[in-house]
Amino acid sequence: MAQLHAFNAPQLVCVLESLQRLEHVLSERRTEAILTQLQSLMGAAAVAPHSLARALTAVAGMSWADPGDAWLRAALAAACAQLPGNCRAAGWKLGHAVQQLSALAELGVREPQCGPWAGSFLAATRPLLARAAGGDLCRLAWGAAQLGWAPSRAYTHALLLALWRRVGTLSPSELALVGMGIAGLGVLPRPAWRARYLARAQQLSKQFSSAQDWASVAWALQHMQHRRQRRHVLLSMQPRRLLRHKAVRLGTAAYGTSRAATRRVQHAGVGRARIKVRAGSNSENCMQQGGLRQQQQQQQQQQQQNKG
Numbered sequence: 157m158a159q160l161h162a163f164n165a166p167q168l169v170c171v172l173e174s175l176q177r178l179e180h181v182l183s184e185r186r187t188e189a190i191l192t193q194l195q196s197l198m199g200a201a202a203v204a205p206h207s208l209a210r211a212l213t214a215v216a217g218m219s220w221a222d223p224g225d226a227w228l229r230a231a232l233a234a235a236c237a238q239l240p241g242n243c244r245a246a247g248w249k250l251g252h253a254v255q256q257l258s259a260l261a262e263l264g265v266r267e268p269q270c271g272p273w274a275g276s277f278l279a280a281t282r283p284l285l286a287r288a289a290g291g292d293l294c295r296l297a298w299g300a301a302q303l304g305w306a307p308s309r310a311y312t313h314a315l316l317l318a319l320w321r322r323v324g325t326l327s328p329s330e331l332a333l334v335g336m337g338i339a340g341l342g343v344l345p346r347p348a349w350r351a352r353y354l355a356r357a358q359q360l361s362k363q364f365s366s367a368q369d370w371a372s373v374a375w376a377l378q379h380m381q382h383r384r385q386r387r388h389v390l391l392s393m394q395p396r397r398l399l400r401h402k403a404v405r406l407g408t409a410a411y412g413t414s415r416a417a418t419r420r421v422q423h424a425g426v427g428r429a430r431i432k433v434r435a436g437s438n439s440e441n442c443m444q445q446g447g448l449r450q451q452q453q454q455q456q457q458q459q460q461q462n463k464g
Contacts, residue, residue: 335376
């Protein structure tokens with residue numbers, strides 16, 4: 157740690173990724189020292205686009221780290237400076253910008269904090285949507301929805317058109333991600349788009365390995381007004397997953413607008429921490445509430461019988 161000030165961006169990225177993968181919790185002082193050194197490099201424009209994307213992703217995955225508002229502002233400024241039209245950095249790619257977008261969304265950044273970055277991002281990525289990979293399009297839709305952006309009608313049309321061409325190549329997790337993103341943006345695709353999305357969900361019905369992804373797809377289908385088809389998709393699951401049907405259905409009722417929404421809470425004596433709310437926990441909470449209601453109803457019926 158004594159030589160931390162001499163670390164460059166790639167070295168700091170390796171340190172952050174190692175800590176995140178190993179889930180090694182550092183002390184608050186050491187974590188702050190690493191983030192401070194990275195912040196100084198971001199301020200000096202000494203972080204390449206791919207390094208910035210990897211660093212933000214690693215920090216977003218470190219549940220014990222709280223970068224703080226000043227650090228997030230520096231990250232936003234660095235991401236904005238790398239976009240075409242500002243001062244395009246060497247090696248900039250759409251995938252790097254999308255990875256930065258999704259990581260910042262996980263870190264809790266929201267629309268009022270974005271400043272000029274939002275407009276610059278949308279303007280820079282609009283011409284590249286038609287050639288973008290399906291995974292990048294899914295993360296872009298989810299990240300924009302998380303940040304609370306409201307893209308123009310022309311942008312959402314271009315995004316939906318690009319996704320229309322890529323829906324047939326999406327994996328189950330990507331299908332869930334883009335469904336939540338499109339629904340979170342408040343966009344209602346045309347019937348043909350919804351039909352293609354539904355067909356891909358039915359095609360992958362036996363490949364879903366996560367109840368969370370099923371909850372996301374079911375919630376998105378409900379938003380897209382495919383209620384009958386949604387039931388058909390859920391009933392097409394493998395027998396061992398049919399047992400989860402009730403949990404998935406209950407989970408969609410309470411599921412929010414994100415698959416991994418980041419919330420900041422105040423803990424006494426601990427400081428702020430980020431809690432990631434996932435569909436699985438929502439499903440469990442809903443089932444527990446349903447069980448409590450059933451017990452209350454049984455108790456009321458028994459009391460009425462005793463009075464009789």
